[in-house]
Amino acid sequence: MKKQKLVMIGNGMAGVRTIEELLKLNSDLYDISIFGSEPHPNYNRILLSPVLAGEQTLEQIVLNDLEWYESNGIQLHTGKKITQINRKERTVTAEDGTSETYDRLLLATGSLPFILPVPGNDLPGVMAYRDIKDTLEMIDVSTRYKNAVVIGGGLLGLEAANGLALRGMSVTVVHLAEWLMEKQLDKTAADLLRKSLESKGLKFLLNTATEALTPNASGDRVGHIRFKGGLEIPADLVVMAAGIKPNTALAESAGLHCNRGIVVNDTMQTFDPRVYAVGECVSHRGTTYGLVAPLFEQAKVCANHLAEYGIGLYMGSVTSTKLKVTGVDLFSAGNFMGGEGTEEITLTDSIGGVYKKLVLKDDRLVGACMFGDTAESTWYFKLMRDMQNVAEMRDTLMFGESNIGDVGHQGHNKVAGMTDEDEVCGCNGVTKGAIVKAIRDQGLFTLDEVKKCTKASSSCGSCTGLVEQVLMNVLGTDYSATPRKKFICGCVDLSHDEIRQGIRKEHLISQEAVRSQLGWRTPNGCATCRPAINYYLISTWPHEAKDDPQSRFINERAHANIQKDGTYSVVPRMFGGLTTPAELRRIADVAEKYKVPTVKVTGGQRIDLLGIKKDDLPAVWKELDMPSGHAYGKSIRTVKTCVGDEHCRFGTQSSMRMGVELERMLFGMYSPHKVKLAVSGCPRNCAEAGIKDVGIIGVESGWELYIGGNGGIKTEVAEFLCKVKTDEEVREYSGAFLQLYREEAWYLDRTVHYLQRVGMDYIKQKIVDDAESRKALYERLVFDLKDAPDPWKDFERAGVDVRQFKTIPIIEVESV
Amino acid sequence: MSELTSQKKWIQVAAIEDIPILGARVIQAKETRIAIFRNTENEVFALEDRCPHKGGPLSQGIVHGTTVTCPLHAWNINLDKGCALEPDEGCVKTYELKVEASLIWLNSDCLSEF
Numbered sequence A: 001m002k003k004q005k006l007v008m009i010g011n012g013m014a015g016v017r018t019i020e021e022l023l024k025l026n027s028d029l030y031d032i033s034i035f036g037s038e039p040h041p042n043y044n045r046i047l048l049s050p051v052l053a054g055e056q057t058l059e060q061i062v063l064n065d066l067e068w069y070e071s072n073g074i075q076l077h078t079g080k081k082i083t084q085i086n087r088k089e090r091t092v093t094a095e096d097g098t099s100e101t102y103d104r105l106l107l108a109t110g111s112l113p114f115i116l117p118v119p120g121n122d123l124p125g126v127m128a129y130r131d132i133k134d135t136l137e138m139i140d141v142s143t144r145y146k147n148a149v150v151i152g153g154g155l156l157g158l159e160a161a162n163g164l165a166l167r168g169m170s171v172t173v174v175h176l177a178e179w180l181m182e183k184q185l186d187k188t189a190a191d192l193l194r195k196s197l198e199s200k201g202l203k204f205l206l207n208t209a210t211e212a213l214t215p216n217a218s219g220d221r222v223g224h225i226r227f228k229g230g231l232e233i234p235a236d237l238v239v240m241a242a243g244i245k246p247n248t249a250l251a252e253s254a255g256l257h258c259n260r261g262i263v264v265n266d267t268m269q270t271f272d273p274r275v276y277a278v279g280e281c282v283s284h285r286g287t288t289y290g291l292v293a294p295l296f297e298q299a300k301v302c303a304n305h306l307a308e309y310g311i312g313l314y315m316g317s318v319t320s321t322k323l324k325v326t327g328v329d330l331f332s333a334g335n336f337m338g339g340e341g342t343e344e345i346t347l348t349d350s351i352g353g354v355y356k357k358l359v360l361k362d363d364r365l366v367g368a369c370m371f372g373d374t375a376e377s378t379w380y381f382k383l384m385r386d387m388q389n390v391a392e393m394r395d396t397l398m399f400g401e402s403n404i405g406d407v408g409h410q411g412h413n414k415v416a417g418m419t420d421e422d423e424v425c426g427c428n429g430v431t432k433g434a435i436v437k438a439i440r441d442q443g444l445f446t447l448d449e450v451k452k453c454t455k456a457s458s459s460c461g462s463c464t465g466l467v468e469q470v471l472m473n474v475l476g477t478d479y480s481a482t483p484r485k486k487f488i489c490g491c492v493d494l495s496h497d498e499i500r501q502g503i504r505k506e507h508l509i510s511q512e513a514v515r516s517q518l519g520w521r522t523p524n525g526c527a528t529c530r531p532a533i534n535y536y537l538i539s540t541w542p543h544e545a546k547d548d549p550q551s552r553f554i555n556e557r558a559h560a561n562i563q564k565d566g567t568y569s570v571v572p573r574m575f576g577g578l579t580t581p582a583e584l585r586r587i588a589d590v591a592e593k594y595k596v597p598t599v600k601v602t603g604g605q606r607i608d609l610l611g612i613k614k615d616d617l618p619a620v621w622k623e624l625d626m627p628s629g630h631a632y633g634k635s636i637r638t639v640k641t642c643v644g645d646e647h648c649r650f651g652t653q654s655s656m657r658m659g660v661e662l663e664r665m666l667f668g669m670y671s672p673h674k675v676k677l678a679v680s681g682c683p684r685n686c687a688e689a690g691i692k693d694v695g696i697i698g699v700e701s702g703w704e705l706y707i708g709g710n711g712g713i714k715t716e717v718a719e720f721l722c723k724v725k726t727d728e729e730v731r732e733y734s735g736a737f738l739q740l741y742r743e744e745a746w747y748l749d750r751t752v753h754y755l756q757r758v759g760m761d762y763i764k765q766k767i768v769d770d771a772e773s774r775k776a777l778y779e780r781l782v783f784d785l786k787d788a789p790d791p792w793k794d795f796e797r798a799g800v801d802v803r804q805f806k807t808i809p810i811i812e813v814e815s816v
Numbered sequence B: 001m002s003e004l005t006s007q008k009k010w011i012q013v014a015a016i017e018d019i020p021i022l023g024a025r026v027i028q029a030k031e032t033r034i035a036i037f038r039n040t041e042n043e044v045f046a047l048e049d050r051c052p053h054k055g056g057p058l059s060q061g062i063v064h065g066t067t068v069t070c071p072l073h074a075w076n077i078n079l080d081k082g083c084a085l086e087p088d089e090g091c092v093k094t095y096e097l098k099v100e101a102s103l104i105w106l107n108s109d110c111l112s113e114f
Helices: A013-025 A045-052 A066-071 A132-144 A155-166 A187-198 A249-253 A292-306 A377-385 A432-442 A447-454 A464-478 A496-505 A511-517 A529-540 A554-558 A581-593 A614-624 A655-665 A727-744 A751-758 A760-769 A771-785 B108-112
Strands: A004-009 A030-035 A075-077 A082-086 A091-094 A099-101 A104-107 A111-113 A126-128 A147-151 A170-174 A203-205 A210-215 A222-227 A232-234 A237-240 A244-246 A261-264 A275-277 A282-284 A320-322 A330-334 A343-349 A354-361 A364-371 A423-425 A568-570 A598-601 A607-612 A636-641 A675-680 A694-699 A702-707 A719-724 A808-810 B010-015 B023-029 B032-038 B044-048 B062-064 B067-069 B076-078 B097-100 B103-107
Touching (some): A004 A013, A004 A099, A013 A030, A013 A292, A045 A132, A045 A155, A082 A249, A104 A292, A126 A132, A132 A237, A147 A155, A147 A232, A155 A170, A155 A187, A187 A330, A187 A354, A187 A364, A222 A237, A261 A275, A275 A292, A330 A377, A364 A377, A377 A464, A423 A432, A423 A464, A432 A464, A447 A464, A496 A529, A511 A529, A529 A727, A529 B062, A581 A607, A581 A614, A636 A655, A655 A675, A655 A694, A675 A727, A694 A727, A702 A727, A719 A760, A727 A751, A727 A760, A727 A771, A760 A771, A808 B010, B010 B023, B010 B108
Parallel strands (some): A004 A104, A030 A075, A104 A275, A126 A237, A147 A237, A170 A203, A261 A282, A636 A675, A675 A694, A808 B023
Antiparallel strands (some): A082 A091, A091 A099, A111 A244, A210 A222, A222 A232, A320 A330, A343 A354, A354 A364, A568 A607, A694 A702, A702 A719, B032 B044, B062 B067, B067 B076
C-alpha cells in the first residue's frame, strides 16, 4: 500500500511530540515532511530561560537532533517558512518556492510575541523573547550594554529579566497590572515575589504603561523608554514580553476558521477534516494553552487519530505554573483567586517569606497559590487533578501530605532537602542525581518516561511523589504531573474507570472482547493490563465471565508464591488463625518428606512452607489436606484474631468465632489487591485491627468496624466506619464494604487508596445510611462467592492448568 | 562443512497442544532448564529459563505478543532474540526449534554444548 503523505508546518515541541507519538503507534503509515521557519531542529523552548541565565547551553536543550529526523525517514525543511496552503490542491508552498502535497496536514505554527503598538517599537535593540535567535541576541547585547528594560511582568518577562540581570545588566521590569504575574498569583504572593526579586537587584515599575521608545544620541538604536505620566529611563535593550498570541495568519489565509486560535474539536481537527492543529496556535473549547504539558496531551490525542485508531478525546487540561528563577520558589494552579462559593485557607509568614493559599469548593481543592515553600505543590496538584474529596483532611491540608509511615527513603518527603546522592527509589537504588541527570540529558517530561528510563518508582511506587517533585523542580512549568487522565498502561488510552464502565455497559465477558471493543493497540495486552482486565471481568460478571489463568500473575496461576530462586511457598489456610494437632502433624510430615528448607510462622497467624519445587505442589497440597490460604493472591488473605472471651479475662466478644465466620464467608474472594481482616475481642486490640482493610473490635455492647487500614509500604490507621450490634450485622456491613471496594476500586489499589479517592462520606452513605444499597452489595458478594472452589483441591472448577506442574524431561542428550 | 556436520539432530520434546497458549512449559535437559513458549499466533520459542537480570524463571511469566514479562522484577524479554527490551539490557540463550505435524522438535546440537 502506498504511504499517505503527512506534512507538518512548524517544528516546535507540540508538533514534533505529535510526530513522536504517531511513530510509536504506527511508523509505516505516512511519508512525513516537516517545515520549520527556524534553522534548528526541535529544541526545548522553555529551557531558553536557563540558557539566558547561563545555567544551561544551547546543545543541552535540543530535543530531537538531525539524526532523529533522518533515522525516522522524516524530510526536514529548516529555515523555510510556509506562506501558502492550497486546500483544494492539497499543497503547501514555502517562501523560497519549495512545495509539497499532502493527504493530511498538521498545523503547529505556535504563537507570536505581542509587540506593543508604540512609537519606536521597530528600533534596533527592541526585541521579543521567543526563540534561540532572540536568546543569542540578548546574550550578545548584555556583553556590550548596560541598561535593559523588560516590558511585561509575567512568567516569560521575569525569567528574561532574571537572565539579563545574571548576565550583568541593570534591569527594570515594566508591568501594566497592579502586581506581577497577575494571571498566576494573587497580590500577596506577587508582593513576596517582587521583594525577593528586588533583593536580587531587579527594579520594578508596576501600574505603568509604556508610551514610546526613543533612539539614543547617535540614533542607531533604542536609547530611552518613556512612560505615560512622563517618566523616562535609559534603555539600551527593550524586551517585549507582554504576552503571546496564537500564530493563525497562515490558517486564516487558507480559509480555516479561527477565533483567537485555530479552532479545533476534541480530536484536534480543524474545520477541514484533513487538517489537524496542535499547540499554542490552537483554540480548543475557547481556550488557548501556552504551557507545554497540555500541548503534549493534545499531541497524544492528535497522533491517535492520525494513526487511524480514532479513539481518545482531548478534554482540556488543568495547568500549573512554576517560575524557573533559581532561588525563587513559587507555584500556582487552578482557581487560585477564589470567588463565589469558594473557601480559602491561608498561611502567611511575611518575615520568613512564606505564603500559601488553598482554595476549596464543595470539599474539593480547586486552586493553590504558594510562595517560598512549594514542596507540597505536586501533592496539591494531584488532589486537584483527581478532584479528591478533602473534607477529612481539611484541618491538616495546609501542612501537606503526611508521609509518616512511608518507608524506603530514609523518611525523606521533600526532594529539595535531598542531596544528589540520596536514594529516591529504594527498590531500584536510584538516586536523586541520577533522575535529574536523566531528565536533563534525555529530555524527559513525564513520570512514565522517568520510570522507563531510570526505573525509579517502577516497583512498589512509594516514591512516586518524590519523583514527581524532582520532575517539577527540574522542569518548572514544563511539567504538569501525569496527564489529567491516567491510562491503565501503554496498550490503550483508557483509564481504569473507563475500562470498568466499558465492561459493564457492553457486557463484555472475555479478554478478547475487551481488547477488540475498547480499542487495544496490542494483540494480547501486556503484563500490566491483562491481570487488571481479568479481575474486572470476573468481578463484574461473576459466574459468567471466563477467568483466564494465563492473564494472572504466576502466583495466582500456580496457587503458590514464587520465590527468588524459582521455588514456591505454600501457606495452608487456618481459619481465624486456629489449627489442630492433626493439621500440625500433617504440616510436619510434609515438611520432612519434601525436605522443605524453611518453615515460618507468618504475620497472618498461619504457617508458611518455603522452598517447594513447583512439580511437588499438587502432592504437597494433597498431603496437607488443608484449604488454600490464598497467600499468593490479590484476594482475601487472613482474618487475624485475638483469643477473645472464650479464654481471655478481658474479652468482651467471641473474636475467634467471629473471625472464623468472616474468613469462611470470604473464602475464594478475589479483589483489586490483597485484603486482610482482623477481629479483636476488646479495645486492647491484640489482633491489631487498626492496620487492616477491615478491622473489627469487640466492645461490651457490640462491634466497632474500622476500614482502610494498612501496615505495608505506607502505614495507615483504619478509619471508624460504624458500630453494630450483632454478628450478622458484622458480616453484612464488612461484606458490603468489601463488595463496594471490589466493584469500584482500581486494580492494585488497596482499600486505603480507594477510601482516599472516594472519601469516607461516600462509603458511609453507601454502607451505613442506605440499608438497601448495603443489602444489595452484600447479596452480590454472597452470590459471587457461592461455591467458590478450592484451587488446591478442585483443579477443574478453579481452572488450574495442571500441565504446569510437570517438567518435561529430556532423558538422553547425545553428544556429537 | 560436510553434509554430516551441517545436518542437525532434532529431538522431539512435546506436542504443540502441551504448551498453553500465552504460556510455557519447562524442559529439563541435564542441568539446563529450557522454557518453551507459545503465543496466540501459534509460534513457539525456546529460551533458557533464566532471566538475564537475576535468573528468574521466565517460563512463569506473562506472555504477550512476542514478549514474556519475568515474574520476579517484570523485565520484558523478547522471545525471538532472547534479549531484554528497553530500558533493561541483557540476553538469554535461545534454542532452535521447529514444528512439524503439531510436534515440537528441538535442535539437539545446541543442547550438547553444555
